[in-house]
Amino acid sequence: xxxxxxxxxxxxxxxxxxxxxxxxxxxxxxxxxxxxxxxxxxxxxxxxxxxxxxxxxxxxxxxxxxxxxxxxxxxxxxxxxxxxxxxxxxxxxxxxxxxxxxxxxxxxxxxxxxxxxxxxxxxxxxxxxxxxxxxxxxxxxxxxxxxxxxxxxxxxxxxxxxxxxxxxxxxxxxxxxxxxxxxxxxxxxxxxxxxxxxxxxxxxxxxxxxxxxxxxxxxxxxxxxxxxxxxxxxxxxxxxxxxxxxxxxxxxxxxxxxxxxxxxxxxxxxxxxxxxxxxxxxxxxxxxxxxxxxxxxxxxxxxxxxxxxxxxxxxxxxxxxxxxxxxxxxxxxxxxxxxxxxxxxxxxxxxxxxxxxxxxxxxxxxxxxxxxxxxxxxxxxxxxxxxxxxxxxxxxxxxxxxxxxxxxxxxxxxxxxxxxxxxxxxxxxxxxxxxxxxxxxxxxxxxxxxxxxxxxxxxxxxxxxxxxxxxxxxxxxxxxxxxxxxxxxxxxxxxxxxxxxxxxxxxxxxxxxxxxxxxxxxxxxxxxxxxxxxxxxxxxxxxxxxxx
Amino acid sequence: xxxxxxxxxxxxxxxxxxxxxxxxxxxxxxxxxxxxxxxxxxxxxxxxxxxxxxxxxxxxxxxxxxxxxxxxxxxxxxxxxxxxxxxxxxxxxxxxxxxxxxxxxxxxxxxxxxxxxxxxxxxxxxxxxxxxxxxxxxxxxxxxxxxxxxxxxxxxxxxxxxxxxxxxxxxxxxxxxxxxxxxxxxxxxxxxx
Numbered sequence: 001x002x003x004x005x006x007x008x009x010x011x012x013x014x015x016x017x018x019x020x021x022x023x024x025x026x027x028x029x030x031x032x033x034x035x036x037x038x039x040x041x042x043x044x045x046x047x048x049x050x051x052x053x054x055x056x057x058x059x060x061x062x063x064x065x066x067x068x069x070x071x072x073x074x075x076x077x078x079x080x081x082x083x084x085x086x087x088x089x090x091x092x093x094x095x096x097x098x099x100x101x102x103x104x105x106x107x108x109x110x111x112x113x114x115x116x117x118x119x120x121x122x123x124x125x126x127x128x129x130x131x132x133x134x135x136x137x138x139x140x141x142x143x144x145x146x147x148x149x150x151x152x153x154x155x156x157x158x159x160x161x162x163x164x165x166x167x168x169x170x171x172x173x174x175x176x177x178x179x180x181x182x183x184x185x186x187x188x189x190x191x192x193x194x195x196x197x198x199x200x201x202x203x204x205x206x207x208x209x210x211x212x213x214x215x216x217x218x219x220x221x222x223x224x225x226x227x228x229x230x231x232x233x234x235x236x237x238x239x240x241x242x243x244x245x246x247x248x249x250x251x252x253x254x255x256x257x258x259x260x261x262x263x264x265x266x267x268x269x270x271x272x273x274x275x276x277x278x279x280x281x282x283x284x285x286x287x288x289x290x291x292x293x294x295x296x297x298x299x300x301x302x303x304x305x306x307x308x309x310x311x312x313x314x315x316x317x318x319x320x321x322x323x324x325x326x327x328x329x330x331x332x333x334x335x336x337x338x339x340x341x342x343x344x345x346x347x348x349x350x351x352x353x354x355x356x357x358x359x360x361x362x363x364x365x366x367x368x369x370x371x372x373x374x375x376x377x378x379x380x381x382x383x384x385x386x387x388x389x390x391x392x393x394x395x396x397x398x399x400x401x402x403x404x405x406x407x408x409x410x411x412x413x414x415x416x417x418x419x420x421x422x423x424x425x426x427x428x429x430x431x432x433x434x435x436x437x438x439x440x441x442x443x444x445x446x447x448x449x450x451x452x453x454x455x456x457x458x459x460x461x462x463x464x465x466x467x468x469x470x471x472x473x474x475x476x477x478x479x480x481x482x483x484x485x486x487x488x489x490x491x492x493x494x495x496x497x498x499x500x501x502x503x504x505x506x507x508x509x510x511x512x513x514x515x516x517x518x519x520x521x522x523x524x525x526x527x528x529x530x531x532x533x534x535x536x537x538x539x540x541x542x543x544x545x546x547x548x
Numbered sequence: 549x550x551x552x553x554x555x556x557x558x559x560x561x562x563x564x565x566x567x568x569x570x571x572x573x574x575x576x577x578x579x580x581x582x583x584x585x586x587x588x589x590x591x592x593x594x595x596x597x598x599x600x601x602x603x604x605x606x607x608x609x610x611x612x613x614x615x616x617x618x619x620x621x622x623x624x625x626x627x628x629x630x631x632x633x634x635x636x637x638x639x640x641x642x643x644x645x646x647x648x649x650x651x652x653x654x655x656x657x658x659x660x661x662x663x664x665x666x667x668x669x670x671x672x673x674x675x676x677x678x679x680x681x682x683x684x685x686x687x688x689x690x691x692x693x694x695x696x697x698x699x700x701x702x703x704x705x706x707x708x709x710x711x712x713x714x715x716x717x718x719x720x721x722x723x724x725x726x727x728x729x730x731x732x733x734x735x736x737x738x739x740x741x
Contacts, residue, residue: 084610373609457607
């Protein structure tokens with residue numbers, strides 16, 4: 001731009017900073033930073049929030065240098081399939097390198113959100129010591145720490161607003177960690193301890209809640225009995241989000257009536273979760289179904305929960321017999337017909353039809369997330385015996401804003417053709433036990449222009465589509481393939497051709513020769529490819545090879 | 549020794565004459581029962597060539613392991629409730645020994661007190677208990693019979709509570725043991741914490 005520097009100097013930096021604060025997405029800020037050196041500098045100094053979707057995509061020190069004034073950081077570690085035990089436990093995703101770099105370069109950090117990372121107690125202690133104005137700690141699906149680490153956070157983070165522990169594996173070695181919150185500590189807004197296995201001292205919790213007038217979210221763990229919940233609710237009538245823990249204490253529906261007055265006292269309650277649910281009149285816009293539900297239950301939900309936005313239905317008996325649970329495609333269709341605001345669905349079932357999916361697609365063109373898991377792999381439409389290509393194709397063609405999709409059932413390459421052609425907003429795709437051959441993967445990689453994450457297991461996809469679409473992989477965050485038909489030779493080629501990709505081959509069985517000496521036609525069990533500017537990482541375990 | 553049969557006939561055993569040595573039953577293959585149950589109950593008709601033996605695939609269905617544990621635990625809890633009952637000790641002041649009752653067998657306080665009456669025959673239990681109304685709270689304290697007893701229970705928190713204040717189901721879920729107190733001691737009791 002001619003005279004770029006001159007016009008940028010027309011306004012003081014603060015004005016440009018203010019302008020940039022209206023840019024909604026990081027991508028927009030990135031674009032602004034490329035306009036001229038002045039904008040780069042101003043934008044750099046005013047970026048307060050960073051999201052690192054893959055902790056290995058960039059060196060921590062580089063991230064800290066690039067944006068020196070960050071106040072809120074979110075970092076993700078392991079690939080999603082780690083949730084289902086497909087990733088070796090020692091694969092990586094350790095948080096130390098990041099926490100050390102942040103302690104050094106972002107002393108004013110206020111918010112840290114980590115997902116699928118290995119967080120040690122040392123990390124928690126470092127966080128507690130180094131960030132004087134720390135406000136938000138959110139650990140989701142993490143592991144490696146104990147309640148002793150939480151005690152350090154409680155003791156030292158004087159301004160903590162949010163402690164969100166969601167689905168972590170936490171060792172319980174410090175029973176009284178909550179007692180470490182000093183009496184002067186009153187700033188808590190969110191407390192989610194649902195995943196903690198150990199006993200919680202309810203007296204300490206009552207006192208803590210009693211002195212935190214801004215507490216909006218409270219999610220308890222299984223150790224808090226219902227009888228004590230009344231006392232907690234009396235001390236926090238301003239609650240908006242309540243979780244009663246992940247286990248059912250006993251199956252006693254009458255308990256609801258005795259708590260009714262306590263709950264009625266919480267006038268702002270919008271969200272309930274836990275092992276039991278209140279009747280439909282209390283249900284919020286977001287609804288977590290944790291108890292046993294069948295088609296009839298979903299039909300009732302469809303009839304009364306007109307504001308329902310997100311539905312998750314998990315299998316009650318994942319390895320058991322197909323009966324007696326009567327949860328079928330009818331429940332899903334009922335929900336799709338009755339809940340016009342529904343945009344996110346996770347649904348496990350044992351049978352499905354194309355016709356049902358077509359109806360769902362027609363009823364819900366606003367889906368942003370559709371995850372259907374038919375429990376038995378390769379299950380066709382149970383009435384027509386056809387593959388479910390037509391049904392899923394209808395979903396992607398109708399739902400123009402679909403960002404996340406999980407497929408299941410019997411599927412041929414045809415469904416991938418539809419997805420590649422129609423799913424223009426799709427960012428994440430999960431595929432299992434589907435497709436006929438290479439063409440399926442090729443359709444995806446050559447289409448889906450916004451694809452960021454692709455995870456595939458047990459599909460007959462081989463080398464050719466990967467090599468033909470190598471450039472695509474650099475536009476994505478990551479690709480996971482396991483139990484497919486990829487060979488070592490293709491991975492080597494890919495690694496040579498694409499220096500900005502880490503091509504990780506995971507081979508847990510370790511038979512015979514080390515990977516460097518294996519022939520090109522050696523099959524690859526698990527493959528994880530991700531773009532990075534950091535080069536090969538240095539913390540790989542023995543079962544992981546990064547090809548160069 | 550060739551003559552095995554003859555020797556066997558004169559062999560000394562602890563079994564009854566005429567019975568052969570009992571073979572130790574081979575432990576059932578771990579999945580046998582499960583498999584046949586699936587075949588019986590499988591709702592899928594004519595599913596295409598699915599093998600009868602379902603090998604468990606790693607990481608499938610894609611449900612996180614902590615959720616699996618909660619399903620498994622809930623199932624065992626339910627099974628335990630159904631098969632073994634909710635037995636709690638019952639002590640009565642003055643009685644030489646304790647008894648045990650299965651709370652799961654009763655549906656109300658009336659049923660329970662009837663059973664306790666029968667169990668501790670000869671000791672007057674006084675009034676039948678139903679779930680208290682608010683105005684009943686102080687009846688025992690205010691001046692019941694000398695001979696009247698009060699039924700109390702120890703709850704999950706270790707506190708001793710007067711039976712009858714809470715709904716029956718809540719009582720069953722929190723009762724750890726029962727104690728039948730003599731009337732004079734019981735008079736000091738109220739149900740407010």
